[in-house]
Amino acid sequence: MSRTAIARLHLAVPPTNREGRDCMPPLDTPLRTIELAGQVGFCFGVKRAIHLAEEALESNGTVYISGDLVHNATVTSALEARGLVRTDTLNDKKEGTVIVRAHGLPAGEIRRLRDSGLQVVDATCPIVHHAQQAALTLEQEGYQVVIIGDANHAEIRGIVGTMTTQPLVIDSIEELRAAKASHRLKRKVGVLFQTTHALELCKDIVSELVFMCKDVRIINTICRPVQQRQDAAVDVARRVDLMIIVG
Amino acid sequence: MSRTAIARLHLAVPPTNREGRDCMPPLDTPLRTIELAGQVGFCFGVKRAIHLAEEALESNGTVYISGDLVHNATVTSALEARGLVRTDTLNDKKEGTVIVRAHGLPAGEIRRLRDSGLQVVDATCPIVHHAQQAALTLEQEGYQVVIIGDANHAEIRGIVGTMTTQPLVIDSIEELRAAKASHRLKRKVGVLFQTTHALELCKDIVSELVFMCKDVRIINTICRPVQQRQDAAVDVARRVDLMIIVG
Structure with missing residues (x-):
């Protein structure tokens, strides 16, 4: 799904390309075209992990996680504000729920967590x-x-x-x-x-x-969604004067 | 095994390289260095095929073959002079010996030859x-x-x-x-x-x-022996003024 948006930009200093050439139209041209890459946003694996974390936070007591659920500070901060507890000592916990993050965990570690009495929500990306x-x-x-x-x-x-x-x-x-x-x-x-x-x-x-x-x-x-996002970024980079990657 | 030989060469015209530059010492220098590539000669698969053909020719009546035993006119001519019969109609033969050449034959074809009463000597390269x-x-x-x-x-x-x-x-x-x-x-x-x-x-x-x-x-x-011969040829080609490939 490709979208294109038009917006007014006011930049203090016009950006230059590697050769030092001004690569933006003059500042007194108020109209800029902002193009969104064809493939952007969270992939299905990340969305699934966030959804599983939200479900766990709604229905369970303490919910632990080791590391970040996904590599996105905004999302992880929001989940922590809703009760997700980051910990480096998962093995010490005896009760509650633990979420396996999208990057996965060693199979032996998941078994040990289950054996120690924790409820495991596996958000490993498929x-x-x-x-x-x-x-x-x-x-x-x-x-x-x-x-x-x-x-x-x-x-x-x-x-x-x-x-x-x-x-x-x-x-x-x-x-x-x-x-x-x-x-x-x-x-x-x-x-x-x-x-x-x-x-x-x-x-x-x-x-x-x-x-x-x-x-x-x-x-x-x-991962095909990651590959598609990389391809889309390269595709846009070929056409535009300035590229901003958010995320 | 690398060997170096010295010989006297007398060339009518000195060879030139791609830039047209004379790439041989002056003709009045009688001494030339001839370098033999590190890997030359028949590989073990070809030697084995020739040996099997010679054995068959010694001990059998008519010995047929479809195509060349190996890609070498000198060898195949010598074998034909000793009684090897090249034929394009192997399937018509009802008696005698047939040699499967170093390049191999479809498995079904070998079965058919055996079934038709021919003795098959399989010289397919290992x-x-x-x-x-x-x-x-x-x-x-x-x-x-x-x-x-x-x-x-x-x-x-x-x-x-x-x-x-x-x-x-x-x-x-x-x-x-x-x-x-x-x-x-x-x-x-x-x-x-x-x-x-x-x-x-x-x-x-x-x-x-x-x-x-x-x-x-x-x-x-x-095939490693073929690869080694190709590598050796490239190696020699980098050093010499003139390269002659025999075979």
């Missing part, structure tokens, strides 16, 4: 859940799992924590080559991606990886 | 045989098989003839894009390569293909 399942499938079929993404990202920690073996997490061609050189990359490799990772970076790494091994299976876990 | 098995494995595991190679090459016809479903044979990025645009490329795809195909061409196609599908398994069937 696409992240699919990536967790892909990792398990590859592991069970005898592939060395290689995840292309940021090892410190909550989603990746969740995927790694769901597996029984230690996967290789790679975020650059240099890391891939280092893994190959130190014989940490095996012959039969299963690849998946951090769902929100930039496709272009994944492409570069995969192009090199597939010819380093004898048998490579790639399950494409890139 | 690496080509591995590619045939890879195609069957991918097919049995529910992948749409995509072969990157020349649809008219004997090896590819052999692989295709070994399968029960019709694979997609792709030889360029344009063909890949056309297959995608016409919905002939499915979501779960298994890829293998013509064993003697240029790695660089395969890389370009694979880089694009892996992100067109959801689940891609690549069995790297590129």
Whole structure:
């Protein structure tokens, strides 16, 4: 769904592009065209997580969460104002409800929370859940799992924590080559991606990886809504003089 | 194994490089260095095929073959002089021996030859045989098989003839894009390569293909001896003034 809006802008200083050229019409032209990217706003996974959190807050006593439900300060502040309690010590809690955030949690950790008497509301994004399942499938079929993404990202920690073996997490061609050189990359490799990772970076790494091994299976876990938003942003950036990303 | 030989060359006209610059020492310098590429000569698959043909010729009556045993006129002529009979009508023969050449034959055709009473000596290169098995494995595991190679090459016809479903044979990025645009490329795809195909061409196609599908398994069937010979040729080409490829 694409929308276009017209508004009056009054800027103190006209913005310039990289070459220092004034890239806006003169300030005395009151009319500016503001174009909204074709794909904007929360994806279905984030909306679902917010909806589950709101439901939990309405019907339950204390509702805990570890980290942010989603990466959006406005949303998380509003939920905290309604009673959501952020905590780094989930394992100490013995009663109440805990929400698993959209990025997911290691499967073992969810089991421990349930076993300790907490009610668990699982708001893991279905696409992240699919990536967790892909990792398990590859592991069970005898592939060395290689995840292309940021090892410190909550989603990746969740995927790694769901597996029984230690996967290789790679975020650059240099890391891939280092893994190959130190014989940490095996012959039969299963690849998946951090769902929100930039496709272009994944492409570069995969192009090199597939010819380093004898048998490579790639399950494409890139999130389509994220990809569409990235594509839409690039598309708009090509046309406009100034781009503002909100979020 | 790298060897270097010294020889005297007498050329009528000194060769020039692309810029037209004389790229040989003056003709009155009698000494030239001839460098042999690090990897040269027949691979083990070709040597094995020649050996099997020689054995068959020694111990059998008429020995038939369809096409060339290997792509080398000197070898095939020598074998024909010793009694090897090239024929395009193998199916008409009722007795004698038939040699399956290094490129392989469709499995059904080999069965038919055996059933018709011929003795079959299978000289299919083990690496080509591995590619045939890879195609069957991918097919049995529910992948749409995509072969990157020349649809008219004997090896590819052999692989295709070994399968029960019709694979997609792709030889360029344009063909890949056309297959995608016409919905002939499915979501779960298994890829293998013509064993003697240029790695660089395969890389370009694979880089694009892996992100067109959801689940891609690549069995790297590129022949290592061929690849090593190609690499060695490129390596020598960078250093020498004139390169002669024999074969």
